[in-house]
Amino acid sequence: MYNLEMINTIKNYPDWVKEYRKEKLKNFNEASIPSWKRINIGEITLPEYRDYYKSFIKPTKKQEGVYIEETIKGLNDFNNFNKLNNLNNLNKYLSVEESYGVSDKFVAFGEALFNSGFLIKIDRKTKAEEIIKMKYTLDEANPLVIDHNIIVGEEDSEVTVVIDYSSDDGGNSQVFHNGITKVFAKDGAKINIIKIQRLNNKAINLDSNITFIGRDAQVNWVLIDIGGEINVVNYISNLEGVESQSNLKSIYLGDGESKQDLSYTMNHKGMRSLSKIEARGALKDNAKKVFRGNLDFKKGSRRSKGDEAEYVLLLDKNVRSHSIPVLFSHEDDVEGNHAASAGQIDANQLFYLMSRGLKEKEAKKLIVEASFSHILDDIPDLELREVVDAEIHRRLVYV
Amino acid sequence: MEKKKTYVEDIDRGIYDVKNEVRYSYKSEKGLTAKIVEEISKTKNEPQWMTDFRLKSLEIYNKKPIPTWGADLSELDIENIVTYIKPDTEMKHSWEDVPEDIKKTFDLLGIPQAERASLAGVGAQYDSEVVYHNMREDLAKQGVIYTDMETAIKDYEEIVKDYFMKLVPPNDHKFAALHGAVWSGGSFVYVPEGVNVDIPLQSYFRLNAPGAGQFEHTLIIVEKGANLHFIEGCSAPKHSVINLHAGCVELFVKEDARLRYSTIENWSRNMYNLNTKRAVVDRNGIIEWVSGSFGSRVSMLYPMSILRGEGAKSEFTGITFASKGQYLDTGTKVVHAAPYTTSSVNSKSISKGGGHAFYRGLLRVAPNAHNCKSTVSCESLMLDNESRSDTLPIIELNNDNIDIGHEAKIGRISDEAIFYLMSRGISEEEAKAMIVRGFVEPISKELPLEYAVEMNNLIKLELEGAIG
Numbered sequence: 115m116y117n118l119e120m121i122n123t124i125k126n127y128p129d130w131v132k133e134y135r136k137e138k139l140k141n142f143n144e145a146s147i148p149s150w151k152r153i154n155i156g157e158i159t160l161p162e163y164r165d166y167y168k169s170f171i172k173p174t175k176k177q178e179g180v181y182i183e184e185t186i187k188g189l190n191d192f193n194n195f196n197k198l199n200n201l202n203n204l205n206k207y208l209s210v211e212e213s214y215g216v217s218d219k220f221v222a223f224g225e226a227l228f229n230s231g232f233l234i235k236i237d238r239k240t241k242a243e244e245i246i247k248m249k250y251t252l253d254e255a256n257p258l259v260i261d262h263n264i265i266v267g268e269e270d271s272e273v274t275v276v277i278d279y280s281s282d283d284g285g286n287s288q289v290f291h292n293g294i295t296k297v298f299a300k301d302g303a304k305i306n307i308i309k310i311q312r313l314n315n316k317a318i319n320l321d322s323n324i325t326f327i328g329r330d331a332q333v334n335w336v337l338i339d340i341g342g343e344i345n346v347v348n349y350i351s352n353l354e355g356v357e358s359q360s361n362l363k364s365i366y367l368g369d370g371e372s373k374q375d376l377s378y379t380m381n382h383k384g385m386r387s388l389s390k391i392e393a394r395g396a397l398k399d400n401a402k403k404v405f406r407g408n409l410d411f412k413k414g415s416r417r418s419k420g421d422e423a424e425y426v427l428l429l430d431k432n433v434r435s436h437s438i439p440v441l442f443s444h445e446d447d448v449e450g451n452h453a454a455s456a457g458q459i460d461a462n463q464l465f466y467l468m469s470r471g472l473k474e475k476e477a478k479k480l481i482v483e484a485s486f487s488h489i490l491d492d493i494p495d496l497e498l499r500e501v502v503d504a505e506i507h508r509r510l511v512y513v
Numbered sequence: 514m515e516k517k518k519t520y521v522e523d524i525d526r527g528i529y530d531v532k533n534e535v536r537y538s539y540k541s542e543k544g545l546t547a548k549i550v551e552e553i554s555k556t557k558n559e560p561q562w563m564t565d566f567r568l569k570s571l572e573i574y575n576k577k578p579i580p581t582w583g584a585d586l587s588e589l590d591i592e593n594i595v596t597y598i599k600p601d602t603e604m605k606h607s608w609e610d611v612p613e614d615i616k617k618t619f620d621l622l623g624i625p626q627a628e629r630a631s632l633a634g635v636g637a638q639y640d641s642e643v644v645y646h647n648m649r650e651d652l653a654k655q656g657v658i659y660t661d662m663e664t665a666i667k668d669y670e671e672i673v674k675d676y677f678m679k680l681v682p683p684n685d686h687k688f689a690a691l692h693g694a695v696w697s698g699g700s701f702v703y704v705p706e707g708v709n710v711d712i713p714l715q716s717y718f719r720l721n722a723p724g725a726g727q728f729e730h731t732l733i734i735v736e737k738g739a740n741l742h743f744i745e746g747c748s749a750p751k752h753s754v755i756n757l758h759a760g761c762v763e764l765f766v767k768e769d770a771r772l773r774y775s776t777i778e779n780w781s782r783n784m785y786n787l788n789t790k791r792a793v794v795d796r797n798g799i800i801e802w803v804s805g806s807f808g809s810r811v812s813m814l815y816p817m818s819i820l821r822g823e824g825a826k827s828e829f830t831g832i833t834f835a836s837k838g839q840y841l842d843t844g845t846k847v848v849h850a851a852p853y854t855t856s857s858v859n860s861k862s863i864s865k866g867g868g869h870a871f872y873r874g875l876l877r878v879a880p881n882a883h884n885c886k887s888t889v890s891c892e893s894l895m896l897d898n899e900s901r902s903d904t905l906p907i908i909e910l911n912n913d914n915i916d917i918g919h920e921a922k923i924g925r926i927s928d929e930a931i932f933y934l935m936s937r938g939i940s941e942e943e944a945k946a947m948i949v950r951g952f953v954e955p956i957s958k959e960l961p962l963e964y965a966v967e968m969n970n971l972i973k974l975e976l977e978g979a980i981g
Contacts, residue, residue: 397913411923416898428913432880435911441904443923446895450923454908457916 116142116227120163126190134208138226145219152404152436153373155344158318160223161290164258166230172247179237180273182246185262188233207264207296215294215322216348216375224294224322228262231294236271236303245494248277252289252313263295267303267331274306276495281314281341289313292320299331301355306334308493312505313341315370321347329355329384336492340367340505345374353380353387353418363489364393367482368401368433369509378422379408382415382448391422394489396482397433398510404436409450411443418445422452427459427482479510545591547571550694557663557697560670570683570693577687583842583873584811589785591691594726594757638698638718638729652710658703659714662730665701672703676732680763680791680819688759688787692728696761699729704739704770713742713775718760726757733763735770735798742773747780747808756784758809764792766800768822773801775959780808782838788814796822796851803959804831806843815873817846820854820882827856832956835868835900844873844906849882849915858889861956863949864900874906876917883914891921894952 118124118135127135147157171182208225215221230250236242250259259279267273281289291313299305311319319342325333339345351360360380368374380389391407409420426435439452459481467477483490483506493499550571554564579586638661648659658669665673683693700716718729735741747758758780766772772792780786786809792800802816818827827847835841847856862870872891893902904921926948934944 413898428910428915431883431913433913434909437908437910437919439906439919439921441893441902441921441923443893443895443902444898446898446900446925448924450921452904452919452921454919455917456908456910458913 116163118226121227121229122165123186123190128189131189135226138222142219142222142226145217145222147219148217150346150375153375153402153434155346155373155375158320158344161258161288163227164229164256166250166256166259168251168256170230170248170250171232172249174244174246177240177243179240179271180242180246181233181235181237183233185228185231185233185264207266207298210296210324210326212324212350212352214324214348214350216320216346216377220292220320221294221322224260224262224292228260228294230259231262231264233264233266234273234275235266236268236273238268239270240268241271242273246273246275247495248275250277250279250291252279252281252287252291252317254287257287257289259289259291259293261291261293261295263293264298265295265305265307266298267300267305269300270302271300272304274308274494276308276310276493276498278310278312278498279319279341280310280312281317287314287316289317291317293322295321295323297323297325297333299325299327299333299358301328301331303328303331304334305332306336306494308336308338308495310338310493310498310502311341311345311347312338312502315341315343315372317342318344319346320344323347323349325349325351325360327351327353327355327358327360327387330357331355332359332361334360335362335364336489337362337364338490338493338502339365339374339376340502340509342374343370343372345372345376347375348377348379350379350381351389353382353384353389353415355384355387357386357388358384359388361390362392363492364391364395365486365489366393366395366403367506367509368395368397368403369399370401371399372401374401374403375406376403377406377408379406379410380420380422382409382411382418382420385414385416385418387415387418389418389420391420392489393424394426394485395424395435396427396429396485396510397435398429400430400432402434404438407437407439407452409441409452411441411445411448411450413444415445416447419449420451424454425485426456427485428456429459429478429482475511479507482506482510545571545574545691545695553695553697559666562674563666566678566683567694567696570690573683574687574690574694577684577690579687583813583871584840586785586787586811589755589757591757594755638716638727648714649712652708655708656703656705657708657710658701660701662696662699662701662732665732669701669703672734673701673732676734676763676765677730678761678763680765680793681761681789685789689761689789692730692759692761692789695726696728696730698727699731699760700733701731702733702735702741702743704733704735704741706736707738708736709740710742711740713744715744715746718745718747726759728758729760731760731762733772733774734765735767735772737767738769739767740771742775745774745776747776747778754783755810756781758784758786758788760788762788762790762816764790764800766792766794766798766825768796768798770795771799771801773803774816775803777805778808778812778814780812782808782810784809784811786812786814788812790814790816791819792817792827793819793821794825794827797824797826798822799826800828802827802829802831802845803956804829804843805956806831806833806841809841810839812839812841812843814843815846815875817848818856819848819850820856821850822854823851824853825851826854829856829858829860830956830959831860832953833860833862833870833872835862835864835870837866837868839868840871841869842871842873844871844875846875847877847887849876849878849885849887851879852882853884854882855886857887858891859955860889860891861953862891862893862902863896863952864893864902865896867899869901870903871901872904872906872921875909876906876919877909878911878915878917880911883912885915885917887915887917889919889921892952893921893923894949895923895925896949
């Protein structure tokens with residue numbers, strides 16, 4: 115059982131934050147743990163509460179109109195933070211009304227007990243010059259990250275954020291990540307988020323995300339999920355404004371005994387909104403995954419267009435690959451497409467590469483990387499791109 | 514600017530809405546009790562095992578919850594649905610002997626003409642009982658059995674006992690259990706090894722009494738190397754009370770056999786159509802489903818193919834047309850349970866006037882079923898923005914050596930296509946009509962004989978509204 119006294123920083127909070135956490139903790143206690151029966155996770159053992167002590171925001175040059183702060187510090191010194199950052203209504207971003215995320219239980223868990231996370235706010239007509247980088251490293255001393263992240267892009271602003279979750283201790287410790295990220299793109303804003311999850315083989319990764327996109331605004335996601343034993347992620351994009359846009363590109367790699375439940379939803383509400391989901395995956399060993407892609411054209415989303423596609427390479431006999439690509443439509447003047455394909459690596463391709471002297475694993479690796487490469491190219495940080503390449507290589511060839 | 518919308522009239526169902534006075538020799542009480550089930554069994558003079566089977570099914574029925582994942586079934590009150598109505602006539606082999614009003618109805622529906630024209634045999638069911646059954650003589654000589662289920666239980670008890678509700682057991686779901694308890698009528702077809710039935714057999718089901726349920730059971734066994742085309746048609750006149758259709762179709766396709774099962778359902782708009790259809794296919798056998806869903810208020814219909822023999826194959830071609838007040842939840846399920854099996858699904862749906870078309874599909878590949886191939890394609894056309902169209906396919910792959918492709922589209926008639934046709938001198942209405950006809954063409958060409966004509970008529974009626 116959890117209580118708020120476990121959180122060391124709790125005493126410094128203003129009362130409304132304490133109340134907020136208390137209420138969320140109540141929600142958490144009341145909700146039941148989901149079983150995600152399609153991938154048969156069973157009951158997740160909840161971790162012991164720990165504070166997260168490491169710093170995770172990579173320093174950037176100060177820029178007018180670009181505010182970055184740890185969520186905990188921002189809340190501790192709330193009034194001052196508000197004044198500094200022109201964020202006079204932070205509380206409205208802390209909870210959203212609609213239900214979202216991997217499950218009510220784990221969203222409440224994150225909201226009640228967050229031990230890290232960041233607030234980013236970009237002022238009107240401001241373009242963040244530098245890429246903002248977050249790096250959470252989990253290890254034996256810091257095995258728990260519960261991050262509560264809020265990104266607010268005011269009208270016509272632009273920002274790119276890279277979030278990297280890794281475990282750097284040779285993969286021996288039981289680490290747990292439960293994250294919440296809320297993104298608010300006001301009219302004309304453009305927000306790019308690159309999220310990389312390369313935790314160790316014992317890790318549990320639960321990640322809930324919700325996005326609100328205004329008129330002419332866009333939110334683009336690049337999601338790389340290549341680690342973790344249990345990986346459950348959920349992304350909901352609300353395309354609310356006229357001509358709002360969202361692109362989501364995802365790479366997943368399942369190996370060993372890993373189980374993944376990946377859910378991506380595009381809710382088209384505004385006229386002429388545009389969305390695209392592209393997921394590319396590879397599964398080996400005994401990996402299990404379920405892909406859920408939802409395109410929902412709500413009333414009023416006339417002339418909107420949504421595409422979703424999933425391509426998965428099945429590398430071993432014992433893999434389990436489930437896909438549920440859903441289209442809902444309340445409007446006639448929309449265009450929704452989905453495509454899914456699944457299969458083995460083409461034998462001719464493999465033969466060709468092996469006839470050039472490559473070992474089978476190397477050849478397979480090349481083909482998987484070729485399928486992934488155009489998404490990996492969207493990682494804006496070269497160093498990180500190399501790290502991800504190396505990790506994919508390692509998992510495909512050596513493990 | 515408000516765009517001009519095509520207005521498509523509702524189908525004038527014409528002859529389908531002809532009601533007859535309800536005359537019956539036996540009618541069960543409303544609702545469902547063990548006593549009623551026993552009485553149905555007794556009236557039918559059934560063997561004890563069937564009576565026991567019915568009672569066991571009733572027990573399961575009472576325990577199972579009403580499914581909530583699909584259509585809203587809260588208005589369906591089984592207490593008020595008369596489960597068994599026996600029309601006031603014995604089964605006839607000569608059309609002339611069938612009572613005048615029933616004959617007239619089937620005449621209007623084109624049943625005997627169809628027989629004269631091109632069908633190998635015809636069965637017709639009115640309310641719960643089969644009233645007419647006939648088959649070409651040469652087929653009977655080759656050992657083909659085509660009769661109603663009641664006769665089959667008496668004359669071919671051993672065969673029926675081996676197959677009856679083995680594929681759709683009563684504990685499958687609540688309405689399968691209900692069917693097991695109160696089933697009545699339906700067809701039994703047995704095609705012996707190597708026999709090629711070159712012209713289709715046909716059954717027609719009609720529900721005339723208000724507030725009644727139709728629970729026909731169709732059991733078809735196509736032995737090794739045999740070949741059959743079976744056609745099923747359904748309709749009911751419109752009454753103001755809710756009717757229920759919870760039929761069950763079990764198809765056994767043996768080695769190297771081939772079965773084509775075609776259906777056009779045109780139930781009236783007060784019908785809850787909760788039908789269960791399933792086929793199991795052995796080595797190198799082929800099942801082909803052709804399915805058109807036009808009528809009913811609520812449909813939940815997912816014909817399922819279980820490919821259990823190596824090299825077995827299934828093809829599903831379906832069209833659903835959901836109009837005002839209709840919720841049609843249709844689709845198909847395919848289970849690849851053996852290696853080298855192949856399947857293809859081609860589904861089209863149209864929704865208009867606030868109708869809701871929902872495609873729900875399942876494709877499952879078992880761990881041992883390597884070298885499978887499957888393609889699934891779903892297309893939905895919405896004719897106005899009051900309507901709804903949803904697609905929910907589930908794909909479960911449990912081994913790596915497979916080749917799966919899936920695609921789905923939702924949309925309206927594109928302005929470019931209309932503009933193109935209009936620039937060629939075709940009026941806007943006609944252009945739209947042409948596009949809708951083109952949309953359904955791949956399905957209508959799969960339909961047999963007079964059913965293709967029937968469907969073409971239904972669609973033409975819809976489109977005439979559009980052309981005005």
